[in-house]
Amino acid sequence: MLHAVSLAARTWIRTPALAGVVVVTLALGIGATTTAFTVAYSVLVQPLPFPQAGRLTWITSYNTEFSNGAEFVDNSNRMAQFLDWQQSLSSFDQLGAWSGTATPEVFTVTGAGAAERVSGLQVTQQLLPMLGAVPAAGRLFVKGEDAVGAPAAVVLSHNYWQRRFGGRADVIGQPITVDNEPHTVIGVVSADFPLSASLFAAAPIDLFVPLVLDGSSDADFGYFMTVIGRLRPDASIEQARAQLRVRQRALAEDRPTMAPIAQKVDPLAGPVADRARSRVLLLFGGVACVLFMACANLANLLLVRAGGRRREMQLRAALGASTGRMFRQTLAESAVLVAFGAAAGVGLAGPLIRTLRAATWVDLPRLAEVEIGWTAIAFAVGVGAVTTMVFGSVPLLHVRRRDLMDSLRPHGGVTAPRRAIHSQRFALAAQVAVAVLLTVTGGLLVRSLVSLLRVDPGFRTEGVVAMRVDRQSWIFRNGRHPHPRRQGLRFPRSTSLAMGDGDQRDARASPGDTREGSPRHDVHGERQPQAGRRRGRRRQARDAQW
Amino acid sequence: MLFRRSSSAAVTEPLDINPNSPLMSLRGVEKSYPVGAGQSYVLRRVAIDIKPGEFVSIMGPSGAGKSTLLHILGMHDSAWTGEYTLMGHPIHALPTKDRAALQKRHIGFVFQSYHLLDNLTVYENIELPLSYRDVKRSERQSVVADVLDRFGIVAKKDLYPNQLSGGQQQLVGVARAIVANPAVILADEPTGNLHSDQGREIMELFKRLNDQGTTIVQVTHSETNATYGNRVIKLRDGFIEQGGV
Numbered sequence: 001m002l003h004a005v006s007l008a009a010r011t012w013i014r015t016p017a018l019a020g021v022v023v024v025t026l027a028l029g030i031g032a033t034t035t036a037f038t039v040a041y042s043v044l045v046q047p048l049p050f051p052q053a054g055r056l057t058w059i060t061s062y063n064t065e066f067s068n069g070a071e072f073v074d075n076s077n078r079m080a081q082f083l084d085w086q087q088s089l090s091s092f093d094q095l096g097a098w099s100g101t102a103t104p105e106v107f108t109v110t111g112a113g114a115a116e117r118v119s120g121l122q123v124t125q126q127l128l129p130m131l132g133a134v135p136a137a138g139r140l141f142v143k144g145e146d147a148v149g150a151p152a153a154v155v156l157s158h159n160y161w162q163r164r165f166g167g168r169a170d171v172i173g174q175p176i177t178v179d180n181e182p183h184t185v186i187g188v189v190s191a192d193f194p195l196s197a198s199l200f201a202a203a204p205i206d207l208f209v210p211l212v213l214d215g216s217s218d219a220d221f222g223y224f225m226t227v228i229g230r231l232r233p234d235a236s237i238e239q240a241r242a243q244l245r246v247r248q249r250a251l252a253e254d255r256p257t258m259a260p261i262a263q264k265v266d267p268l269a270g271p272v273a274d275r276a277r278s279r280v281l282l283l284f285g286g287v288a289c290v291l292f293m294a295c296a297n298l299a300n301l302l303l304v305r306a307g308g309r310r311r312e313m314q315l316r317a318a319l320g321a322s323t324g325r326m327f328r329q330t331l332a333e334s335a336v337l338v339a340f341g342a343a344a345g346v347g348l349a350g351p352l353i354r355t356l357r358a359a360t361w362v363d364l365p366r367l368a369e370v371e372i373g374w375t376a377i378a379f380a381v382g383v384g385a386v387t388t389m390v391f392g393s394v395p396l397l398h399v400r401r402r403d404l405m406d407s408l409r410p411h412g413g414v415t416a417p418r419r420a421i422h423s424q425r426f427a428l429a430a431q432v433a434v435a436v437l438l439t440v441t442g443g444l445l446v447r448s449l450v451s452l453l454r455v456d457p458g459f460r461t462e463g464v465v466a467m468r469v470d471r472q473s474w475i476f477r478n479g480r481h482p483h484p485r486r487q488g489l490r491f492p493r494s495t496s497l498a499m500g501d502g503d504q505r506d507a508r509a510s511p512g513d514t515r516e517g518s519p520r521h522d523v524h525g526e527r528q529p530q531a532g533r534r535r536g537r538r539r540q541a542r543d544a545q546w
Numbered sequence: 547m548l549f550r551r552s553s554s555a556a557v558t559e560p561l562d563i564n565p566n567s568p569l570m571s572l573r574g575v576e577k578s579y580p581v582g583a584g585q586s587y588v589l590r591r592v593a594i595d596i597k598p599g600e601f602v603s604i605m606g607p608s609g610a611g612k613s614t615l616l617h618i619l620g621m622h623d624s625a626w627t628g629e630y631t632l633m634g635h636p637i638h639a640l641p642t643k644d645r646a647a648l649q650k651r652h653i654g655f656v657f658q659s660y661h662l663l664d665n666l667t668v669y670e671n672i673e674l675p676l677s678y679r680d681v682k683r684s685e686r687q688s689v690v691a692d693v694l695d696r697f698g699i700v701a702k703k704d705l706y707p708n709q710l711s712g713g714q715q716q717l718v719g720v721a722r723a724i725v726a727n728p729a730v731i732l733a734d735e736p737t738g739n740l741h742s743d744q745g746r747e748i749m750e751l752f753k754r755l756n757d758q759g760t761t762i763v764q765v766t767h768s769e770t771n772a773t774y775g776n777r778v779i780k781l782r783d784g785f786i787e788q789g790g791v
Contacts, residue, residue: 007665007666007670010665011665014665311661312663315661315663316663316674316678318620318622318655319655319674319675319678319722320646320649320650320675320678320679320726321678322646322678325678
């Protein structure tokens with residue numbers, strides 16, 4: 001076989017342009033497919049990077065009057081339920097929760113340098129250790145720190161600790177203010193804690209504060225919590241579901257409004273993968289089509305090349321080469337090229353994956369975990385092996401054992417056998433079909449994007465800049481917020497300024513330089529009369545608070 | 547000396563051939579192509595016997611069917627009717643795989659256009675039939691070295707065909723044909739592309755091989771080349787005109 005490989009290399013050295021085209025095409029095709037496979041494998045198949053991830057589950061609640069539970073809703077549990085489950089669910093080793101959905105909350109941090117809006121989570125005490133968090137400095141929350149009246153503690157993420165505090169060890173015990181509440185920094189989570197990457201689509205989480213377990217806060221609304229539980233080794237999901245049904249019935253007896261509520265228990269990886277499955281499979285399918293087109297193109301190239309070598313193959317058959325022997329030789333020839341192409345493809349996959357991870361517009365969970373590993377390499381080897389077998393058999397289509405004489409005459413015929421011609425036509429037709437499919441799909445996607453961009457939002461957006469400003473960072477004077485322009489916010493060439501609160505439900509009028517007809521206010525909130533505009537009494541009173 | 551061989555046995559083993567029985571025998575062999583509603587015959591009712599050790603020249607005008615007959619003998623063509631027996635084996639009744647095995651074992655072919663493989667050296671071209679016969683590498687090296695020496699082309703063993711003259715290429719072609727020690731060598735106009743001196747060299751080589759016991763069947767237009775043999779078969783319009791059974 002070594003000799004066959006050496007001969008194969010020699011054959012390709014004689015046709016460097018063709019060999020180069022084949023290698024580059026294979027590299028692009030295999031590289032893209034390996035990238036897509038790696039993403040699909042990491043997002044859909046690989047276990048979550050938490051300790052004993054197979055025993056971690058989501059517990060979600062749903063209203064049976066509106067839903068059959070098929071749709072996953074993460075922030076669907078209430079405090080009363082969680083408190084009850086902590087006491088009564090024996091199927092679970094640990095139960096943890098955070099307040100909200102799969103998007104971190106926004107907090108304002110002051111008291112340690114400039115005020116800053118950061119992202120964070122309110123979490124129960126057990127959540128972080130349950131998901132494998134270890135402190136890089138200090139400690140994590142201990143039992144009771146999520147109880148009512150406990151001293152307010154905060155745990156920083158490693159990234160935030162580095163960014164805000166320069167990685168200083170003396171941050172432990174330092175007071176900082178979070179949303180106007182004094183907290184004490186008790187610890188820093190290690191850099192490799194995968195919570196954000198795995199469950200929050202790599203959205204940054206800068207700090208963790210305790211989610212206070214206060215049953216009295218949960219009337220008919222209360223917190224909507226996302227709950228995770230770790231099953232006991234000897235418990236099954238079915239047992240957990242049965243226990244939850246029992247507890248829900250008991251809870252509903254005390255709170256009739258919760259009577260239609262039911263729970264479902266799913267493995268932790270399930271909803272995470274489900275969120276991304278269609279996008280990932282679409283990506284993988286599209287890339288596989290590209291690889292197919294590349295292979296069809298190459299098969300055609302090699303068929304044409306094989307046509308030129310038809311006499312050689314017929315001669316070898318005349319000299320005694322069996323079909324298997326000739327297949328070994330052509331296999332060696334294709335293996336040499338495919339090996340180079342696959343190696344280049346794996347090398348290309350690395351930068352492609354890094355580009356994907358850095359692309360902020362790509363919204364896929366667990367994307368930060370995607371990296372080239374042995375599985376990806378094995379996949380590339382597998383693709384390469386199949387490609388080698390297919391390409392290795394292409395030249396044999398030109399061998400016609402029943403009629404070797406035709407090629408061996410001094411002026412023998414050069415017409416390819418019918419099966420070779422049919423194979424060429426099939427490869428060409430397949431290529432065109434897949435190309436049309438991809439083009440049409442791409443065209444429809446572009447059309448959808450264009451339609452989205454043309455949607456009229458109901459207001460003019462030309463020349464408008466939006467920015468988020470935290471009012472709490474401004475200096476208070478006499479209990480009132482000062483004029484934003486007096487605080488050094490300058491808007492050259494702006495003609496109007498509007499402020500809204502976080503929910504955008506209460507857009508205020510625009511103080512400052514305005515066009516004729518809009519009200520203005522000075523730093524003390526006095527209203528300056530403007531001609532040409534009447535304002536409602538409520539509006540005036542609200543504006544005066546400026 | 548005649549040598550025995552099997553598909554994987556050493557090529558120096560003696561071969562059991564009855565010198566009184568034909569090595570090759572054709573009876574009623576015909577080949578035709580469909581033309582319109584009828585057939586165009588290339589060979590008609592061909593019957594010949596070739597005995598071991600003979601040096602047979604097949605001659606005739608262009609289009610007589612000489613090369614076709616030779617390629618049928620060499621089993622390069624399977625689209626014919628009739629009976630063909632090679633060393634007692636009924637070729638006409640054998641499947642393709644068995645035919646190929648017999649062809650590989652007993653027949654060496656020399657082409658008019660040399661048909662050397664351009665991406666192989668002289669050594670590798672000569673070695674090729676042995677490798678297809680699953681001969682061990684050490685044996686192949688020994689046999690090829692011996693053949694190179696006999697043909698006086700040791701110095702050229704690492705050259706490629708495009709670095710050789712026509713005569714040298716045909717020499718390599720003949721060496722390749724005999725390296726596996728076949729029972730019969732079929733040569734299709736072996737000197738057709740050579741000038742007279744080179745052609746004479748090749749024919750004298752064939753004569754020496756024949757003297758050593760190798761059966762040779764050549765197609766030739768040249769009366770001079772035919773004199774190296776001891777029998778002539780003449781073809782005309784697909785029929786055996788002279789020298790058949």
